Amino acid sequence: MTTSLFSPQLIQQQARTLSGKRLLRSEINLSELEIDHLLSTAQLRTIPSILNNKLSSECQRCYNEDNSKFGQMPCALCDRTHQYCRNCIQMGRITECQPLYEWAGPEPVWDSAPTPLTWEGKLSPLQQEAAEIVVSSIQSSQNELLLWAVCGAGKTEMLFLGVAEALKTGKRVCLASPRTDVVRELLPRFKEAFSETDVQALYGGSPDKIADSQLILATTHQLLRFRNAFDVLIIDEVDAFPFHNDPMLHKASVNARKPSGSTIYLTATPRRKHIRRINRDQLPHHFIPCRFHGYPLPVPKPQYCIFLSKAIQKGLPPQSFFKWLEHRSNPERQLLIFVPTIKLAAKIHGSIENLLLRSGWIHSREELESVHSEDPLREEKILSFRSRRIQIMITTTILERGVTFPSVDVAVIDAGHEVFDDAALVQISGRAGRSSSDPKGEVIFFHIGMTDAMERAIHSIETMNKRGGFGI
């Protein structure tokens, strides 16, 4: 027993599994005996799980400082009434009497595979240029880099060279996204591109749990478990909910990376906070103004509908929607209809089903679907839309980003609603014209009065097209 506990291979394995994390005792995949041994030999150390300051407490995993998100419980383990954190309880309860565990043994040594990249695709010249900038940013351990690429520029492929460079030099890499859907979609692509490397994906309910691989894909929430873990941290869709307005996740992303490491932000629609830093030269950035197929972004057309509110009350799309439907330039395209609320999605689904059937836009009820964030079937619906079994999809903003359908037209109903901020509208418009075989798509905003968000969205799409060399 004792000899095996001291074997260098075993210690390496434990270092890979435990280093760079803050864990509950129950999250450590070792026997009680082994944990006690690691503690007594100072290869594992405990830290208090909740810090009590004068006025507030702080959870040492999720940084929660909001007193109303701490609970009090009479604890049967220590016979005291004390605090526990309600903010991160879905990751396992943090209570005051149970410490968190950190690895204090030797640093893990990661593989330095000479040719980790097994992807054989080709990059466009613009992608190549961006990819090289990512590589040099990682080589020089540049602290931050923002990659601003229009929707459909092929961001994931631009990362491959950089990730390969990091893996070659024994660095640990994490790609984090605010959205679980995106993590799930990226996993097979990364497994294929780095087929010799162990790639793990972490999200709520993921099959991978231990996280001892060199290359990790994760939701931004999962970063809460990590401390000083990654040499390279890539944050996809940095402007997306819930990451962009959650200070807890920002702290998590800062602390999950090693101080000497590099962070790369990806976005198609940077928030003002980042734009400001770019304009002040505080944030190195690179702009990719053109889609990988070389065509400009479709510019949304605003369509004023005087009776929009009335139509919405009845759960109908506005009259001009049907007019537009008939006069689309390519009626073969599938249709994405964005609506502001889950309720409206269901209402419109019910009310237009028969209308569309009668006028022959769909041939069976199965060709029309609606989807929202709480829909248990959402993955299957997205798949059948992709395989064209569904022709028309009514959706809330969950399909605004991270999903690619080759040939769609996009309609936004009540584009002036507050859920459609400028970033959302740019992303929604970016769903159209994604493939090189059908690079144009129509985007139409049905509204009852232009909002600032709509104007800013249209303006920023036009600006991006101009920077991409397309005259308007």
Add this chain to the structure above:
Amino acid sequence: MRCNFCLKQRERQVTWLNLFALEPLKGFCNACTQQLHLLDGPRCIGCSRESEAEYCHDCLEWEKTGNGLNSNHSVYAYNEYMKEMIYQWKYRGDYEVAFGFKAKFLDTFLNLPREIVKDALIVPLPLSKERLQERAFNQASMLASFLPSKVVHALERVHGEKQSKKTRKERIQANNPFIVTKKIEKPVILVDDIYTTGATLYQAATLLKEAGVPHVTGYTLIRG
């Protein structure tokens, strides 16, 4: 104040009654409250299940087994939302969730028939040592603490296998996991979080009656 379940900010209706209340009231937000199904329609007299018949089929079966639970009263029916709440409370260990149930749990208790409540002692169903180690609190004791009668911990659970992993038949046939640790001669109200098949409550009640308790009623938050 935040909702005790979803943690969203609750809108507090200020009235003359609570304007000067020092302690903000704990509770669920309106959206969460609406998702819960209060038992207020016609119910089985034996177990609180929603039923048109006076006694449901299961209670007639229990009747044949002889001297067990006299009856059970519950506050809520089990639905998907309740399932999530219970998961958060018991299995994730979010102790505070149940304070949202407090008002209704107390209210319903005060409306129980007089002859049940009179002189009765509250006995919460215990957890096994292992389960208590894991959860760090006993949900039944927590519920019992909401009630105005005297609480006596008169039972102990000797071996604990999760009930939810057993079938109905297994539950009923399973060996009685309880032992009586205190002598009680007054009527007892057994408190637990959920009445599913009733097996647990019947096992505890049988033992208590053998030990000399004249009358045993169940009082549970949920009728599963």
